């Protein structure tokens with residue numbers, strides 16, 4: 001297992017390099033968050049947690065996953 005964790009304020013992003021198929025979907029679609037030239041290459045402050053979560057859903061290999069640290073789904077105020 002080679003899971004890396006990138007922790008932000010509202011979202012935690014996991015990356016499993018062994019699963020990555022290098023499709024480039026993440027870096028092309030959201031370069032302000034996923035930038036392979038930077039260390040760490042995932043900038044969890046580069047977009048809102050909602051945007052990052054939605055983009056991670058597009059990763060074709062399942063290498064990227066996430067956990068929401070805010071409880072945005074339940075609150076209604």
Ligand code: SF4
Pocket residue numbers: 019020021022023024025026027058059060061062063064
């Ligand atoms: S979208 Fe997923 S499979 Fe494609 S490069 Fe990014 S992490 Fe790898």
